[in-house]
Amino acid sequence: MKTSTITRNFILVVLGSAVVAVASCKKTFLEVSSAQNISDNVAIVDSASALTATLGVYDGLQNSYYYGGDGLAAATFLSSGDGLWVGTLNYYNDFTTHAYRSDNTLLYRIWSQIYVTINRANHVIAKVPALDGKLISDTKKNQYVGEAYVIRALAFFDLGRTWGNIPLVLNPTSDPSDVKGIQQSNQQQVYAQVEQDLLAAEPLLPAGVNRNRITQNTVYAFLARLYLYTKQYDQAETYATKIISNSNYSLIDWNTFINNKATNESIFELQFTTADPSSHNGSWSSVNYRNQFCPNKGLYNLVQDPSTGGDRKALIRDVSTPAITNYFVQQLYWRTNGDNPTYIFRLAEQYLIRAEARLNKPAPDYTGALQDLNAVRQRAQVTALTFKDSPTLQSDILAERRVEFALEPQRWYDLVRTKTAATAISLTDTTKYIFPIPYNDLAADPDLHQNPNY
Template sequence: MSKLKYIKNIVLASVVVLTSSCADSFLDVNPTESVANNSVIVDGATAQTAILGVYSQLQNRLYYGGDGYAATAYLSSGDHIWVGTLNYYNAFPSHTYRADNTLLNNVWSQIFATINGANNVIERVNALPETQITTALKNQYVGEAYFIRALAYFDLARAWGNIPLVLKPTVSPTDFKGVKQSNQKQVYQQALNDLDTAENLLPATVNRNRATKKTVYALKARIYLYNEEWQKAIDYSSLIIGDSNYELVSWQTILNNLNTRESILELAFNTADQSAHFGSWSSKDYRNQFAPGPGIFNDLQNAVNSGDRKLLIEDNSSSAIRNYFVQKLYWRATGENPTYILRLSEQYLIRAEAYLKLATPNAALALQDLNKVRVRANVLPLNIVDTQLLLGAIANERKLEFALEPHRWFDLTRTKKAGEVLGVTDSNLWIFPIPFNDLEVDDDLEPNPGYN
């Protein structure tokens, strides 16, 4: 990682002071305050401030805030376009990104800043004496930090493949000299190890804005799918699907509300701290924003397959501007638009795909899960028994269901379909280049294949 830039973030590590107005939400996002890591975590109150600061890093515009990490996936998928003036975004639809791409550099740095915040909570909160924090709160905050670190490493691995694993807070540029990159499988395993720890620490409660044991189950199901551990993907997705606290709700309900029963984990914003999804995707003047492309718009208008998901994109075309489409998923009249990280529909589609990848595929159960999602979207159920046809139907369902969530590009790369679907036949382009700035300052990093 970029030691020079990174250490600046770490020594002055920003911890955002946030307050929560109710137990089941992460609602009030106040202006940031910088607090030095060597003094921030000294008791229960500062431990809470620190873990909320890690959530704030997760919400940063360059990570899950809208136009950073998520943008690399949106644009690479072929379904979305960039109509602004920042050319480094346009490298993603054309798959011409290079190691000096500004967006990749900034996203990489932000995700590692998130990891470093989690590492600080893990180390420093664990070290607090019982006189300063209750065991329950210590377990909760540390468990949340392990969950966020797992998510961050998983996201790095599926985007960059080979990355360094840093599991302690960084204080000086030489702290992790000699740390080589781990391969994608090793990073996935580290994420699963972190989730095992988080599972043992977190409460089995429902909180749609903070990590709990149930949130761990959902992320484990996703990572096991990527790791091709099909039975475990089935087992963990089933824990969520079988939980009465979660249910599929109508798309109108999702678009009009926050924290619906379908939501497993969503990040909350407010009018004072809107996500970049709101600004970059909802502009009415067609400048400096992302836009759904005509292909995905047409797919979502096809009621035979998409049904109520046509509500996700609005056509604002005019005689002056053709093919001008605006997303509605992250639009709320109050500005309190969420960012979805884990939803129940994904768990059904994870389980459906995993059923078909078992040594003895179970097409009947896969079809049942697929049709649950289709019927919820007001689409007629399918009647398919052929395994390959079913896999294709599930892939298409994921494309429509997550048309405005960063899944499609990673679905195409993990299933090795990016060449067939997008014409990206050079598999080296299925992962991003390690940022040039980091390669220059860290002798332990090596370029990803194809980016020498």
């Protein structure tokens, strides 16, 4: 198996008992079983074990409660106003009504898995640089540490935009006492750490294109997203342009994108296998019975409308029957064997980031913003728009993001960061824009404090 391909199956074979797992909902990310922990002093000792540990970091990212399909994707999709919960577990339905509380089981599992991923990254960052140069090349050292920095940055970014005030755990942990005294950082501080990790990673990583492993291009795409969130629009435009101007990436037709993996559209995607699949298809794609969550009629109508959806109508299928009406299933993760990729960064986002950045930077570039917006629309066979005024163009960009990333975890965060949730989904309680810190962790860590009004 080529090491340039990340699969969780590889990790399960090689890493074995060294994989950190969230085994019980009674545990917190502070509680680590030494038999399952990669932090022991001899776990990372040479090139092979360093690679194994690095792949373990990717494995954390691919967990079903993180980017594997049934955790973060479900919570954010259901919160966005575009999804329905059709299962039997009420703690999922809490997201459609924004009635989530600190004892919500799904929130706990997402939070815990993200911190497991951070802990794995911290082990690589702390231990790989100290390895004997006779046992591993500097190039490999740099690559593995750079990859760990980027995944840690993504984990902190997701925690920051989802929970707001979170602990920045920057060192490996193997015991609850290891995090004693770590106070929560506010969202601005979290994003600053994300930026620091990304800038540290850039010179360590290879410059080439690898759609399943992190490279410098992944850093550029991530920085563009980060700077959009922090409203540093000139930098967002600069980094998005680095990707858009790279001939290795191109907007391809939707049929090619949906039916293939690692296409020119993809900057970084997670790969799964039939032996170790993602949970996307099983969670919200069954045509025989309602699984857990599904698109609602409003989103279906939006993607089916030729003036907004175009070729993106292929994303959602109506499987309603006389007995079950308004039943729609997603088609992005259509492979029933579960080896569907999860898209972390892709080119269309870079165009829409640059469009929004060009519109909002101190000296707005209306022409350039409109061109970027229309590049995404025309790829989907949707009629190009003309410029009317700045507020309309801003609204058009956000509307385009909603359709383009209809089945990817983007819209909830767009509504929150642009403060449009009140008008878009009638969510006027701004304290609901961030989720509550899980109760289990509050009880275990006296340094944690709950978000307001939970």
